[in-house]
Amino acid sequence: MYLEQIHEANDIKKLNEQELAGLAEEIRTFLVEKISKTGGHLASNLGVVELTMAMHLSFQLPEDKMIWDVGHQSYTHKILTGRKEGFDDLRKYGGMSGFPKRKESDCDAFDTGHSSTSISAGLGYARGRDILGQDYSVISVIGDGSLTGGMAYEALNNAAEMKTNFIIVLNDNHMSISKNVGGMSSYLGELRTARAYTDLKDTVENVLGSIPFGGEKMVRHIKRTKSSIKQLLVPGMFFEDMGIKYLGPVDGHDLKALCRAFTEAKRVKGPVLVHVLTKKGKGYLPAEENPSRFHGTGPFDIQTGEPIFKSGKDSCTDVFSKVMLDLAKKDDRLVAITAAMEDGTGLAAFHRYYPDRFFDVGIAEGHGVTFAAGLAAAGLHPVFAVYSSFLQRGFDQMIHDVCLQKLPVVFAVDRAGLVGSDGETHQGIFDLSYLSMIPNMTVLSPKNKWELADMVRFAVRLGAPAAVRYPRGSAFDGFREYRAPIEYGKSEPVYEEEDIAIISVGHMFEQAVQVRKRLKEIGYNCTLINARFVKPVDEEMLRKLTVEHRLIVTLEENIRRGGFGEFVIAYLAGLETDAEVLNLALPDDYIEHGSVDLLRSEVMLDIESCVARIITAYIAEESRRD
Ligand SMILES: Cc1ncc(C[n+]2csc(CCOP(=O)(O)OP(=O)(O)O)c2C)c(N)n1
Numbered sequence: 001m002y003l004e005q006i007h008e009a010n011d012i013k014k015l016n017e018q019e020l021a022g023l024a025e026e027i028r029t030f031l032v033e034k035i036s037k038t039g040g041h042l043a044s045n046l047g048v049v050e051l052t053m054a055m056h057l058s059f060q061l062p063e064d065k066m067i068w069d070v071g072h073q074s075y076t077h078k079i080l081t082g083r084k085e086g087f088d089d090l091r092k093y094g095g096m097s098g099f100p101k102r103k104e105s106d107c108d109a110f111d112t113g114h115s116s117t118s119i120s121a122g123l124g125y126a127r128g129r130d131i132l133g134q135d136y137s138v139i140s141v142i143g144d145g146s147l148t149g150g151m152a153y154e155a156l157n158n159a160a161e162m163k164t165n166f167i168i169v170l171n172d173n174h175m176s177i178s179k180n181v182g183g184m185s186s187y188l189g190e191l192r193t194a195r196a197y198t199d200l201k202d203t204v205e206n207v208l209g210s211i212p213f214g215g216e217k218m219v220r221h222i223k224r225t226k227s228s229i230k231q232l233l234v235p236g237m238f239f240e241d242m243g244i245k246y247l248g249p250v251d252g253h254d255l256k257a258l259c260r261a262f263t264e265a266k267r268v269k270g271p272v273l274v275h276v277l278t279k280k281g282k283g284y285l286p287a288e289e290n291p292s293r294f295h296g297t298g299p300f301d302i303q304t305g306e307p308i309f310k311s312g313k314d315s316c317t318d319v320f321s322k323v324m325l326d327l328a329k330k331d332d333r334l335v336a337i338t339a340a341m342e343d344g345t346g347l348a349a350f351h352r353y354y355p356d357r358f359f360d361v362g363i364a365e366g367h368g369v370t371f372a373a374g375l376a377a378a379g380l381h382p383v384f385a386v387y388s389s390f391l392q393r394g395f396d397q398m399i400h401d402v403c404l405q406k407l408p409v410v411f412a413v414d415r416a417g418l419v420g421s422d423g424e425t426h427q428g429i430f431d432l433s434y435l436s437m438i439p440n441m442t443v444l445s446p447k448n449k450w451e452l453a454d455m456v457r458f459a460v461r462l463g464a465p466a467a468v469r470y471p472r473g474s475a476f477d478g479f480r481e482y483r484a485p486i487e488y489g490k491s492e493p494v495y496e497e498e499d500i501a502i503i504s505v506g507h508m509f510e511q512a513v514q515v516r517k518r519l520k521e522i523g524y525n526c527t528l529i530n531a532r533f534v535k536p537v538d539e540e541m542l543r544k545l546t547v548e549h550r551l552i553v554t555l556e557e558n559i560r561r562g563g564f565g566e567f568v569i570a571y572l573a574g575l576e577t578d579a580e581v582l583n584l585a586l587p588d589d590y591i592e593h594g595s596v597d598l599l600r601s602e603v604m605l606d607i608e609s610c611v612a613r614i615i616t617a618y619i620a621e622e623s624r625r626d
């Protein structure tokens with residue numbers, strides 16, 4: 001009933017105190033109902049309902065700029081800025097994004113998706129405002145998990161120096177996706193109990209102050225000095241010492257306290273950090289009890305919290321998870337690294353069985369890569385399991401720290417290709433390009449679950465930098481009998497005919513089989529090769545194909561630029577051959593959210609489009625020859 005009164009930004013300011021309490025409750029019910037149907041990031045959103053409401057009560061939109069780190073917690077912000085109808089199509093193709101998008105609303109000040117960017121972007125806004133002589137507030141909201149990312153510290157360091165008015169909200173729910181890790185997390189843990197420090201401060205001051213002859217002087221001295229005692233008495237010293245005013249900790253579910261804190265924050269000249277304590281999953285018991293499971297969820301039953309769709313098949317992540325356990329049993333030098341994604345990358349079991357050989361470095365992919373390089377230099381066999389789009393953060397480290405020294409780090413690149421509903425920021429569509437261009441890097445991609453297992457084993461044995469890339473979701477379980485041992489740089493012929501040859505990269509194999517089947521039904525002869533290696537490419541195979549084929553088709557779920565197909569074109573251009581090459585790859589663009597099937601058809605990479613494009617190219621090639 002209160003939600004009905006929210007049609008656009010700032011409408012929330014029309015509600016009174018009692019109505020606001022009702023609104024918070026309605027928002028939570030709304031979120032649980034909607035996300036139980038569409039899936040989405042539930043737990044983080046339930047945790048920031050009051051925080052978001054307080055921000056919307058305290059600031060003016062779209063004039064003031066709110067920047068949500070990662071942005072997975074921006075659902076209440078979307079509701080309060082007139083987008084509640086969008087939740088029926090949340091993260092569906094053509095529907096509302098699960099992250100802030102400037103193109104979606106003028107109240108979304110900055111697009112996010114990858115972690116730890118909000119302070120940098122906010123600071124940029126704040127300085128831009130100053131230079132242009134404008135007057136608005138900038139508020140960056142960053143979680144305690146995202147505060148494990150290096151960019152956040154680079155930005156804090158810079159903010160402290162710039163001294164411009166800038167509000168940083170630290171949403172501390174004591175959780176990343178899994179348990180938060182690291183020294184800053186422990187420090188925040190101490191600040192969380194700052195109530196105790198405040199009490200202690202009062203007690204110490206009272207006791208000392210009551211000492212006759214000099215007690216008050218001691219209190220004044222303690223307050224002035226930067227001693228460890230002061231550290232005990234003043235929470236947030238880390239930030240304060242840097243030059244960033246610290247306010248808090250504030251109960252993140254107490255709307256009045258939050259609004260008071262923002263009023264205070266607005267008065268501060270220079271950067272200020274408001275430390276807010278929230279509970280991830282608040283208000284929905286299954287999410288409160290298991291925030292990791294409800295961090296990002298598919299559709300679920302509200303009563304039980306159980307997922308509605310359960311795939312009977314192993315995911316690629318499951319396969320990787322099992323191989324790692326098997327490898328660890330035989331190789332006591334094998335170590336595993338994750339950047340805050342132990343569940344998502346399938347390393348939770350490894351963590352349980354081999355806690356001393358497991359490292360969660362926090363949301364710190366760049367550090368993770370160089371840390372792995374160090375482990376390798378020390379004689380260990382590190383495997384860094386990481387999502388394709390997040391590994392973009394470790395690009396220089398792969399070049400400079402791993403490959404230049406030929407250190408044997410294995411990259412298990414999960415979520416490669418289209419990931420679906422997370423959209424533009426999370427599609428793993430650049431890795432074949434950025435991995436293949438690095439000297440000394442070997443790049444493999446499996447056609448099915450058995451080959452995935454074989455490739456991980458191969459990569460660990462290789463003793464040189466190697467990446468194995470595989471997609472989100474179910475692993476293809478066909479073609480089990482095609483399991484010839486992996487040979488360095490060698491592809492795998494699956495069907496050998498003539499006229500048309502399809503070279504398929506990794507998980508596109510399942511679709512390539514279907515494409516070939518259709519072509520055969522129409523009357524075309526068609527060879528099918530599983531590339532296996534994206535680097536080095538099997539050049540001998542390419543040369544052979546040119547002899548008996550008029551059209552060579554490459555199929556990959558990566559952008560065309562710098563991908564496998566582009567290499568094939570360049571290589572064949574250097575040979576004396578008449579064979580034409582058709583690259584079936586992704587366009588030079590960002591690809592939005594939606595189901596993978598829909599997205600593939602949108603970019604003409606679904607079965608029907610591939611068949612049509614191949615026939616068109618073949619006919620063009622025929623007429624060229626005639
Ligand atoms: C660079 C990067 N690495 C990993 C992720 C995946 N990720 C999304 S949210 C999240 C946890 C963030 O924790 P926190 O900031 O505390 O927010 P909370 O979920 O607790 O609300 C992680 C690891 C990401 N989005 N970006």
Ligand SMILES: CC(=O)[C@@H](O)[C@H](O)COP(=O)(O)O
Nearest residue numbers: 070072113296344415422472
């Ligand atoms: C917000 C974020 O970056 C993660 O929560 C991501 O959405 C996880 O994706 P998966 O669902 O593929 O694990």
Ligand SMILES: [Mg+2]
Nearest residue numbers: 143144145175
């Ligand atoms: Mg958190």
